[in-house]
Amino acid sequence: MLYGFNIPEETLSKKAAEKISKEYAVHPLLKAMDVIPMERPHQMTDRSSDFFLILALIAFIGVFRLANPSYFRNLFRAFRNPSLSTRQLKEQLRQDSAASLVLDLVFCLSMGIYLFFVLHHIHQKDITPNLSTILTILGFAVLFLGIYIIRFLFLKFTGWVFNISEITDNYTFNVFLINKVMGIAIIPFSIILAFGEGPWVQATLFLSFIAIGILFANRYLRSGIVFGYFLKFSKLHFFMYLCASELLPLAVIMKLVNQWLIA
DSSP states (O other), X not given: OBXXXXXXXXXXXXXXXXXXXXXXXXXXXXXXXXXXXXXXXXXXXXXXXXHHXXXXXXXXXXXXXXXXXXXXXXXXXXXXXXXXHTXXXXXXXXXXXXXXHHHHHXXXXXXXXXXXXXHHHHHTSOSOTTSOHHHHHHHHHHHHHHHXXXXXXXXXXXXXXXXXXXXXXXXXXXXXXXXXXXXXXXHHHHHHXXXXXXXXXXXXXXXXXXXXXXXHHHHHHHTHHHHHHHHHHOHHHHHHHHIIIIIHHHHHHHHHIIIIIIO
């Protein structure tokens, strides 16, 4: 409204555009600029659940470490010294079965978080649009838990059938020892994959693969006695065991994830 007259919006827009173009023409800093006023709505992605889940996991590990300092100390001493892990420290760690079970559950949850954000980074989209992030991560954790329960029972059964219970017990101890360490070591990579941006996230993913590969190699080196026992009888039997116990669980996880969640 100007002096009692209604001015059409089209006229105002036209006059404003003319005035802006004149200002651009004479202003030394705006001559070469092509500024187009445009509203761009900001799409906010709520990552609160991811943040609080990882924060809760880290806080739980911290409280658990304060409550069980000797178990944590023995755990990493056994990891650093393979010879001790088969003698003195093994019995001390096995005696605290409750703490061992808690760290096994931490491993499953930590790997579930890691797997979720790895898939999210690779596919660059929400891999489970119909489910919440927490439910998906808990599903991955339950999947890891089920696979390692089956694996534990399989190793126990193998030791009983072939009368090599002591050897399979040592191998089982090494498997779950490395799993506990891996569950803690993988958390920094999960944080970067969850909240990082830019090309350095890809480098973090590559480094995490290297770290996991080193831990797996460390497991096999510790279990040389078990592998030597199988190789003494037949290399074919050892290869069948390796496929059934090491490669098959990973193949099952990837198959289930691709078929049920991503495909």
